[in-house]
Amino acid sequence: MRIRKELFADERDDDLRLVGQPVRRQDIEGHVTGRTAFFDDHSVAGLLHLRCVRSTQHHARIRSIDTSAAERTPGVRRILRWADLPKKAHNILTIFDFGIDDEPALADGKVRYKGEPIVAILAESRRAADEAVAKVRVDYEPLPAVFDVEEALKPGAPLVNEYIGRNWFRYWGDYDCQQIRFGDVEAALRSADLVVSGRYQMSPIEHAPLETQGCIVVPAEDGRFTVYTCTQGLFFSLDNTAAQLKIESNRLHFVGGTVGGGFGGKVDTVVEPLAVLAAMLTGRPVRYVFSRAEEMQVSSPRGAERIYIEDGVMRDGRIVARKITHYHDAGAYSRLSTYGTIKSAAHHPGPYTIPNVWVDSWCVFTNRTPSSAMRGFGVTGGDFALESHMDVVARAIGMDPMELRIKNAYRDGDMKAHRKLTQGAALVECVQVAAELARWPLSEEARRDSSRVGGGGERARIPPTPTARTRAPGSTGTGARVEPARLGTGFAASEPRRGTTPLPGWTGGAGFPSSRPEPPRREAERREPPPEPPRPSTGGHGAIRFSSVFGSRRR
């Protein structure tokens, strides 16, 4: 690997002492001697092992759960049910006041994907827990399921998630998808020399870290719980666990930071809340670790994305319009897909300056394992589609694919589709260096081009943009008008939160013949905030602003 120090040398001081040097890893000696301690390498006496009974159905109502044989299994100490959960449904972004609490940690009377946890067994050994899991009998009433994102959006499709209330996430109060509108795409497509269309489909991909996710929870001498965990976000998981258990965050002490591969799969915080709850209810240390099969099929994969691209292209290679419809298959629950959908919209139309851009990015619910973040979240699927499509475009107009990229590459000072000016661009130079490496012939003009020239001016302009709100088929929107929130005033832009109101038509927990009393809690029961009533808009049309995902908390 070589560093091309001559490029951008004028923007850089190369007078650093340690930065840049191939300093040996701080953790490498532990890795090669086997002394590195991962979460599961903490030796704890008297552990209870937690294993979950999981749904065999894609979508079903649970008529009954018979745990009697499981309870009689030697070594079984406790069975956790939905009724034991302090918070009946949760989403990991609602701690930032974004999104909807839409996922019960144990089935709430329904299962919405194959593999969903229904009850959790605590036993003296992993083997006893597994044996008891096999003895639980669940009586399902199968329901129609939907697996395809475009089918899920059609009127009459089976409703996947009652907490969400429709098969797509509604953004900013009344938008069925995350939109980007920049210029007049329809007019530009009409006037283009050529329109090039494509459909691209990413597959669900498993992170497959060598270390499966899990945690060990130890009740500590100070009344707190020490949690050895492989989470990718220490406080993110701590705060989410506290929120789900309705305890003060300082009752949790998380220890981690040394993780056997993550790739985005250890952000969801699916093991810690159940394990801490189990430790609270039993007073015993608890270990909950996914099996390899669970890691492969039950842990969130990289979501499958489906992307339609329509490009308006001129014969000289200029791309004058790019229209994109991007579907994210969230599976049965939102997890982080609501965020990834916005991120993917922000990533389009790729590193190119295109004067007319339209993006509809959808977060769609289906009856499959909830997807979530993975290495390149919101980007990988888009780049597969965009960069495949660039090749299709190049061939359609008979242009070299590298030349096409340089021609359309963004440059310093260019206006991007999300209306921010480009700075620090370096795509042109990357194409040039890659061409050199691959001995790929470039024209003299392309070889001399630079990200630092040719940008700005007319290219910095925000074009007149007609408003156009996309609706799901059959959707009429809420009619709600949403208060324009300024930065820092808190999040007022997702739809009103539904809290954990029981779903219509059934009283959650149906099918659970008995449940033990809830554990005594030190904290006063916190009332769920009532849904926010829609408030009138005070902003002008087209100028409504909303605070970001992580604005400060609404009180």
Place this chain on the structure above:
Amino acid sequence: MRAVRLELNGVEVAAVAEGGETLLTLLRERLGDTSPKAGCLQGTCGACTVLLDGEPVLACLTLAELADGRRVTTVRGLADGPRLHPLQEAFMDGFAAQCGFCTPGMLVAAKALLDRDPNPTREQVIEAISGNVCRCTGYTPIVDAILEAARRMAGRRG
């Protein structure tokens, strides 16, 4: 229940194993050597590779009682006191580990190869670690490090 006596990294140890218990559980939970990792418990990842009388085995698929009276070597047995094995040195110098979870099994598999054949070809190295999954490195640095270790060991012998 059965008493198992074995030589673990040169030290005589004994523990009581339950019927059907694996060597991996015996090592990790009863003998306190957590260096073999439980990556799959299905014999498909290689992270629990240890040497049984010098031969690489998957500890997750080996019954604990089979180790009775035999020599078991884990990655913790590679170093000679404070002196690391050339394989360990080469992995450190060659940045041949990222998360480190596959590293113990990888090193043990590599040691079995070099014990058998001190001068392996690249293909033989690849073959020797083909049962060990790594999700981080792309394998190239690992293969390079094993070959480098073989070179260094040959240099010391020569």
Place this chain on the structure above:
Amino acid sequence: MAKHRGRGVASVNYPIGMNLGGDPSQALVHATPTGKFVVALSSIDLGQGMKSVTRQLAAETLGVPIEDVFVDTADSDTGPHCMGSFASRGTHRAGNAVIAAAKEAKEVLLEVAAEELEVDPKDLELDGRGKVQVKGAPSRAISVREVAQRAHFKRGRSISGRGMFLVPPSDVDPETGEMNPVTTYAHACMVAEVEVDDETGEVTVLSLKAAYEIGRALNVKLVEQQLVGGAWMGISHALYETAEPYYPDRAHGPTDFNEYLMPGPGDMCPVEIEILERPALDGPYGAKGIGEMCATPPIPAIANAIFDAVGVRMTEMPFTPEKILRALDAKRGR
């Protein structure tokens, strides 16, 4: 029936840090009484080298030898908040926090040294080998160890620093999508060369050649680790991996490493990479993040190379022999 070669290209950019910002990281740095330094974080090392890169940044900023610094992470009782290791944010966000904390600690260190040497702190520098010296007069010096001892036992000063880095959260305009996703982007362009067997549908990646613009390579070997490992993952995503082989059908999902296919050590091709450094204005010494983007460009580059080789367009991942053979059949009109 034959084997066909083809080349394909992909060029990408990558946003650094969480979309819309608002994702803070903190760091605490302190000296022991004998002049060694501890960096306390709650950032996560997933193998990407979080502990190592932050150690290097702290030692660079403090001006002390790398051996004199260790990073302690992650314990929620001792390490201050970090949003987490994802979104290619660790180096950029936590790195900036560590630099800020190290600067603050260094200020105290220089103040105490200045009192001991009876000079102005502005006239002092660290020599990178454990000494504080007067600029231009290196014989007037005091060891970091002595400074720390005097600070602790004589002057009652805590040589420590706090660092915080936050990209302020951005608004989103729901109608137009106007927003400020991130403050900086990394870039890459990759050329993949493949060989496609039109009888078996098998694709062999012969080489990947790429340029990566990453702001600043803070540790060239850590960079190489990410880019080579990421290239492998990109090949794996392109040709092998799926949790649902017949998506959207849920059947036949793999449950172990025998069924979940990934390339083995014998399937890895040569990867040739050159690094460009256009510093990010707000990056730690200009650095961006590379942990995620490295797995992306191989996918379209390989798809495009397959088309170049045999004229079939792979629009559904992964590009399995079955899909390639079916596409070849369709192309031949079968």
